[in-house]
Amino acid sequence: MHFVEILNRIQTQKEGFQMRIKIMLWLMLLTSTLILSQQSIIILKPTSDEIAKYELLGGVVSGKLTNNLKAELMRAIKEEGVINAIGVCNLKAIPLTLELVESNKTIVNIKRVTEKFRNPKNAPDELELEALKYFEQKWENPPKNLLQKIALHDSTFINYYQPLKIGGLCTACHGKEENIEAELKSKLKQLYPNDKATGYEVGDFRGVIKITFLNK
Numbered sequence: 001m002h003f004v005e006i007l008n009r010i011q012t013q014k015e016g017f018q019m020r021i022k023i024m025l026w027l028m029l030l031t032s033t034l035i036l037s038q039q040s041i042i043i044l045k046p047t048s049d050e051i052a053k054y055e056l057l058g059g060v061v062s063g064k065l066t067n068n069l070k071a072e073l074m075r076a077i078k079e080e081g082v083i084n085a086i087g088v089c090n091l092k093a094i095p096l097t098l099e100l101v102e103s104n105k106t107i108v109n110i111k112r113v114t115e116k117f118r119n120p121k122n123a124p125d126e127l128e129l130e131a132l133k134y135f136e137q138k139w140e141n142p143p144k145n146l147l148q149k150i151a152l153h154d155s156t157f158i159n160y161y162q163p164l165k166i167g168g169l170c171t172a173c174h175g176k177e178e179n180i181e182a183e184l185k186s187k188l189k190q191l192y193p194n195d196k197a198t199g200y201e202v203g204d205f206r207g208v209i210k211i212t213f214l215n216k
Helices: 003-036 050-078 095-103 126-137 168-175 182-191
Strands: 042-044 106-114 145-153 154-163 206-216
Touching: 050 095, 050 106, 050 145, 050 154, 050 168, 050 206, 095 106, 095 154, 106 126, 126 145, 126 154, 168 182
Parallel strands: none
Antiparallel strands: 042 145, 106 206, 145 154, 154 206
């Protein structure tokens, strides 16, 4: 490889890293703003055009994230075993999320949310809790998604929620306590001492993927 090509590659990697840092800072700022401004958020009704646009866009983005995470999880289980694959959902979710955020400049946040969380970062706020209750109440015939339109300061945002269902692969770590292998259970206790994410059966409602779009 020529020296110039090496320099170009280093510069490209540097720019990519800087972009990721900027995105992470923006996401942290937005999350903090939303938490501190819960009382000033105005709930609006999305228009028919907005519903069509963000149902399509949200479905594509959430589909990519879930498919990529599932592929990474299956690969890790095959190559390293279930115990060593525990961290895949969290460790791989961040870089995959950053890739999706970079691919669409209107995406300002992607988050997985559940009431029975393993990672406290996935605990719901007020609006997210409303979305979770919405799907829980309709789980016998679950809606494909839910949209929330909110106004905050001088901008409007669309929260897109995609429900997550427990599959067979999920029950190894999220199933009933008595069905989880002893060594795996011990590892989960070590990593997540306040774990709430067990007791599920195939087909149960797990939570949602939430994608926040800047409404343009």
